[in-house]
Amino acid sequence: xxxxxxxxxxxxxxxxxxxxxxxxxxxxxxxxxxxxxxxxxxxxxxxxxxxxxxxxxxxxxxxxxxxxxxxxxxxxxxxxxxxxxxxxxxxxxxxxxxxxxxxxxxxxxxxxxxxxxxxxxxxxxxxxxxxxxxxxxxxxxxxxxxxxxxxx
Numbered sequence: 001x002x003x004x005x006x007x008x009x010x011x012x013x014x015x016x017x018x019x020x021x022x023x024x025x026x027x028x029x030x031x032x033x034x035x036x037x038x039x040x041x042x043x044x045x046x047x048x049x050x051x052x053x054x055x056x057x058x059x060x061x062x063x064x065x066x067x068x069x070x071x072x073x074x075x076x077x078x079x080x081x082x083x084x085x086x087x088x089x090x091x092x093x094x095x096x097x098x099x100x101x102x103x104x105x106x107x108x109x110x111x112x113x114x115x116x117x118x119x120x121x122x123x124x125x126x127x128x129x130x131x132x133x134x135x136x137x138x139x140x141x142x143x144x145x146x147x148x149x150x151x152x
Contacts (some may be wrong), residue, residue, distance in 0.1 A: 003028050004069045006059035008078075009127070009137035010051025011145050018148035019046040021055035022140025024133055025062065037062070038136075040144035051141065052078050053107040060114035068119040074127030074134055082111060083122050 005026045012019035020042035027035040039058050042051075052075040059071065073079055086108060088097065094105045102108060125131050127138070 002034055004067055005072060005133070006056070006069055007072045007133035007137040008052070008055035008059055009074060009134065009141045010048050010053070010055050011138065011141035012046065012048040012051055013145060013149055016045055016047050018145050018150075019043055019048065019051040020141045020143065020145025020148070021051040021058060022137045022142075022144055023055050023059035023062075024136045024140065025059060026133065038140055040140040042144040042146075042148050044148045049075075049077050050104055050107060051145075053104060053111055055137070055141065056082070057107060057111050057114050060111070060118060060120070063118065066117050066119075068121075070121045070123060072123045072125055072133065074125050074131075076124060078111075079122050079124045081108065082115065086112060 005028065007024040010019065010021045020040060023039040025037045025039065026033055039062055041054065041058065052073065056071060056073060056078055089095065089102045089108065094102045096102055125134050127134060
């Protein structure tokens with residue numbers, strides 16, 4: 001049986017500032033990689049949290065059919081938001097428990113819709129800790145940011 005994984009990361013030069021997102025999609029049969037795909041993009045003026053969210057959204061939206069997928073992120077913001085906080089936000093009309101508007105609600109709504117098509121398991125890994133797939137996602141995020149960074 002083939003297992004599908006997405007390793008996602010966001011990067012920002014300044015916060016806000018130019019940013020990028022990256023996603024590494026891997027289909028595995030046991031330990032063997034059957035297929036992999038790199039995704040990346042960026043924006044001229046954004047935040048790290050928005051790039052982390054866009055990496056996850058882009059990975060899920062890139063899937064052509066409903067899938068079972070393990071989403072691996074180094075962002076506690078994304079993992080906790082999508083597995084815990086989002087339920088209260090939706091119940092409260094996209095307001096926090098303090099009755100303030102949820103930051104990045106446009107992307108949270110998009111992520112919620114993107115994951116609704118799939119059977120998603122969320123995992124967190126420590127960033128910049130030598131995890132090969134997470135390091136690759138970070139490289140992709142930095143590459144996605146590159147066109148938006150002013151030249152030195």
